[in-house]
Amino acid sequence: MKARYQYRFYPTEQQRQSLAQLFGCVRVVWNDALRACKDSEKLPNNGDLQKVFITQAKQTEDKEWLGEVSVTPLQQSIRDLGVAYTNYFNSLKDKRKGKKVGSPKFKKKENKQTARFTERGFSIKGEQVYLAKIGNVKPIWSRELPAPPSSVTVIKDCANRYFLSFVAEVIPEIKPAQNQSIGIDLGIKTFAFMSNGESAKAPSYTKLDRKVRRLQKKLARQQKDSNRRYQTRLRVAKKHNQIADTRKDFLHKLSTKIVRENQSIVLEDLNVSGMVKNRKLSRAISLQGWREFRTLCEAKSEKFGRDFHVISRWEPTSQICSDCGFKWGKLNLSIRSVVCLNCGSEHDRDENAAKNIQKVGIEPRHDSKWTGRAGKTGSPAQLCELSRITVASAR
Numbered sequence: 001m002k003a004r005y006q007y008r009f010y011p012t013e014q015q016r017q018s019l020a021q022l023f024g025c026v027r028v029v030w031n032d033a034l035r036a037c038k039d040s041e042k043l044p045n046n047g048d049l050q051k052v053f054i055t056q057a058k059q060t061e062d063k064e065w066l067g068e069v070s071v072t073p074l075q076q077s078i079r080d081l082g083v084a085y086t087n088y089f090n091s092l093k094d095k096r097k098g099k100k101v102g103s104p105k106f107k108k109k110e111n112k113q114t115a116r117f118t119e120r121g122f123s124i125k126g127e128q129v130y131l132a133k134i135g136n137v138k139p140i141w142s143r144e145l146p147a148p149p150s151s152v153t154v155i156k157d158c159a160n161r162y163f164l165s166f167v168a169e170v171i172p173e174i175k176p177a178q179n180q181s182i183g184i185d186l187g188i189k190t191f192a193f194m195s196n197g198e199s200a201k202a203p204s205y206t207k208l209d210r211k212v213r214r215l216q217k218k219l220a221r222q223q224k225d226s227n228r229r230y231q232t233r234l235r236v237a238k239k240h241n242q243i244a245d246t247r248k249d250f251l252h253k254l255s256t257k258i259v260r261e262n263q264s265i266v267l268e269d270l271n272v273s274g275m276v277k278n279r280k281l282s283r284a285i286s287l288q289g290w291r292e293f294r295t296l297c298e299a300k301s302e303k304f305g306r307d308f309h310v311i312s313r314w315e316p317t318s319q320i321c322s323d324c325g326f327k328w329g330k331l332n333l334s335i336r337s338v339v340c341l342n343c344g345s346e347h348d349r350d351e352n353a354a355k356n357i358q359k360v361g362i363e364p365r366h367d368s369k370w371t372g373r374a375g376k377t378g379s380p381a382q383l384c385e386l387s388r389i390t391v392a393s394a395r
């Protein structure tokens with residue numbers, strides 16, 4: 001299994017300049033090749049693109065500077081473009097797992113910059129990493145590389161931070177899980193509700209997000225191409241990074257814990273893009289990172305040899321008693337707790353949903369009660385039906 005290992009590094013002034021030049025060349029090659037792909041009816045092959053946009057371009061007067069940087073990242077850029085097209089076509093044909101992939105986009109100078117070196121273009125000597133025509137850099141080795149890497153991507157993010165991102169083959173260490181299965185209900189106020197009764201609260205992004213919004217307003221007012229605007233843009237990027245790092249840390253820790261402890265993990269398929277269209281909710285939802293969480297759980301399940309299930313969002317997980325399967329119908333969002341009319345057990349709304357998610361994921365549909373069609377169906381509960389609803393207060 002391939003895994004990524006990322007380390008920060010601080011280039012010298014000379015290396016910064018060489019890297020800026022390299023990023024520029026990679027961008028030009030990618031953009032030229034992409035333009036050619038978009039303009040031709042049939043996708044040109046890799047070799048032809050490399051010949052025209054690297055080898056031949058170097059010989060022309062206006063692109064001869066392409067010869068001043070290492071050729072490996074340039075070739076890799078065209079290969080990556082090929083991969084981007086394959087992913088896009090597979091996504092169109094529904095052959096690809098996960099999120100939809102759009103068609104490849106032109107690279108911009110203002111965005112994150114990358115250059116990928118394959119085996120011929122880099123080597124690791126002790127603490128140092130040698131990059132062709134850049135020199136030796138010394139990353140901060142925050143954790144050990146498990147195996148010799150097959151490639152390294154040099155990254156400069158929008159906040160001007162530099163990283164080396166290695167791809168290495170790892171052999172997953174599979175340990176048995178203590179628990180059979182878990183169902184997880186994702187929400188906004190409480191990030192995750194687990195069928196075992198546990199819950200996880202996400203860190204608050206509100207303060208940082210408010211700062212980002214204020215800076216973005218400022219940015220919109222500032223004059224284009226001015227130095228002040230550039231400074232504000234840098235500050236926005238830094239704040240964004242802070243939010244992303246906090247979220248990543250939280251999601252990584254939670255997903256690792258869940259996947260370590262359980263053999264089967266069941267999530268509900270949330271219509272995130274549909275929800276994001278609701279403008280009031282969109283910012284809060286985008287900040288949560290549900291999709292990221294799902295991707296992490298899925299990847300880690302594979303790594304640890306666990307079963308990962310996603311159940312349809314149309315399963316009526318909040319309308320059914322997780323003890324007896326009685327269907328009480330739709331509940332108003334303000335209702336947090338329910339007493340089942342059939343068996344008398346009291347449920348917390350979210351925990352009940354999490355338990356149902358677990359059940360549906362583990363026993364797919366052989367119990368007719370869980371399909372929500374053949375089972376006993378109650379009418380939607382109303383706030384006035386006090387016998388059925390014990391607590392009616394918003395969280």
Ligand SMILES: [Zn+2]
Nearest residue numbers: 321324340343
């Ligand atoms: Zn019941």
